[in-house]
Amino acid sequence: MDTMLWPLKVVVAWVMVYIHKALTFIGMPDGPGVAWVLSIIGLTMVVRLLIMPLFVKQIRASRGMQLMQPELQALQAKYKDKKDPASRQKMQEETMALYAKHGTNPFSSCLPLLVQMPVFFALFRVLASLEAVAQGTYANHDSIGPLTAQLAADVQASSVFGAPLSASFMNSDDMTTKVVTVVMIIIMSATQWYTMAQLSMKNMPESAKNSDNPMMRSQRMMMTIMPIFFAFTGVQFQIGVLVYWVTTNLWTMGQQFFTIRNMPAPGSEAEKKHRARVNARRAAKGLPTLEEEEAAQRAAELAEQAGQRRQRVQPVRKDRQKRKAGSAVPTAPEEQREDEVGGVVEGFTADEEAAIEEIETNIVGLTPEEIARRRYEKRARQRQQRKNSSKKRRR
Template sequence: MDTILWPLKVAVAWVMVYIHKFLVLVGMHDGSGAAWVLSIVGLTIFVRILIMPLFVRQIRASRGMQLMQPELQALQAKYKGKKDPASKQRQQEEMMALYRKHGTNPFASCFPILIQMPIFFALFRVLANLEKVAEGVYPGHISIGPLTAELAGDVQASTVFGAHLSDSFMNTDDMTTKVVTVIMIIAMSATQWYTMAQLSMKNMPESSKNSDNPMIRSQRVMMTVMPVFFAFTGVQFQIGVLIYWVTSNLWTMGQQFYTINRMPAPGSEAEKKFRARENAKRARKGMPSLEEEERAKAEAEGTAPTGGQRAQPVRKNRQKKGAGRPSGAEGRSGSRPDDGDGAKTGGAGDANDSDNATTGGGGSSRRPGGLTDEEIARRRYERRARERKRAAARRKAQNKKRRG
């Protein structure tokens, strides 16, 4: 294994040594001590910055998996009970098409961990061979890259709460080292569990959290299995490796916290809190809420659901007879053009402005009064903005009066 991992071991040693040199340059103690502990923390941060694009891809894939859950469940219901090879093949093909449609795959969330595993094992082997490097008996090499015998001795002598970086629970009889190892294993398992729970508990739509959802079932299994796996294997890890893994988990927690708060998944609990925060900020500035802005945009684009009475189908001969003749509220009440602000003119109000189009000929895109949907939506938006601004000014004046 050392032969296979040698290039990575040299890279790990290079990063640790030069981070240590930088820490000494800014005033930390040279030789054994905290600078070598922080060099492992620096190695972790360096690796996480390098794999940042994979984290972004993981978040996008996770969001795509969440958004496709209703379609995936419908597909599973479609082929439920069909065990013949042809049905299974069609189900697999439709499922892969669904993954391509949403730009995701079920393995994207594993990429950051898989990429880190070789680095993790390389650090494990560097720390395991410190004694041989320090004594000059490392087979085939006198150093690991820039990690010379003298520096290896300094790393080996460095401690965390009295436990040496190269010691593990299984290779020492020192009780202090065993206690520190157990505490760090608990911290590693707890942070691993929480990083997985953040995605499934806070950043997933409520509709996807039922037990029939295979994604939820797999995530719950992973939330249980991964921390237990690390708890049992952690007794073999050196203190330095445990520092690396705890730091990596804390970094992941911070990344996820930022992402969930700034870019939550649609329909999730995190999105509700995000909208509440944004709407409160907008209200203080006299701006429309997110919902109002989205509704105005949808109305302007003609994609908003329309209210009022459903238009009944008309035969072709009756369409020809009615061509060019006003219909609906305009024809019955003789409504006059309005200014788009919703003022009632001749019996046609705000609802008629937005929902009752003239149907002469082939169905014009203009409303009564000659205004387009976009113009009506823009004027309504401007009117509401003015009302919010006046309301904010009144609240400000009232607050000032109360303070005075």
């Protein structure tokens, strides 16, 4: 394993050593001490910055998975009783098409964790090799990159609350080390649970929280399994590795808090709180709320669509009307009204009439009496236009 991880171990050692040099350059004490603990924290921050694009991809994939859940459940219900190979194949194809439509896949949310695992194991092996490097008995190497025997001895002598960085619960008889290990495992498990909880509960639409949702079931299962896994395996990790993992969990927790607060998933509890905060800021500036602005935009779109429908057409001669009437291609209802009236088209569908009434009531602010009067005047103009058109045809 050391042979496979050797290039990564050199990189980990290089980052730790040069962060330590930077810390001593700004005035922290050289040799064993807190600077080496901070170098492991610095290593964590470097790794997290490098995988930032993967975190953004993870958030987008998680959001896409949440938004596609209603469609995925409908697809599963569609093929629920179809067990033949053709139906299974068709369901698989439609599922993949659904993933492509929402720009996500089931494995994107695991990418940051998977990328960190090699670094995690490399740090584990670097800390495990400190004693051999310090004594000059480390395999065929005198050092791990820039981590020389003297520096390895300094790291080995550094501690967190009295627990050496290279010590673990299982290989130490020191009670201080055991207590510090247990406390850090508890912190590590709690932060791991919270990061998963805030992603699946606060940033998930209510429609996706159904217990029948496979994604919701898997999230709840992971929220239970992962802390238990770390609790049982953490006793094997050195204090330095636990420092790394607690730091990365705290980083993830803060990163997710910022993302959920400012870029929540549509329909989630976090989005409601986000809109409330934005509306409060807009109200303080004298601006309309987000809902009012969106309603105004919808009103403008409906008004534009209505304007496109109101178009003047030329009167149609009777011989052309007869030819159109005898044509094999049926005439659309709107075209029929234009032929009969020969003037301005004023007809709307029932949905459009309802939308216009909603705009006049909620956006323009007209009373029911004013709406009724405007509607009466419009119909009077239509009747007058029909009379004028009939007179022209008789002439």
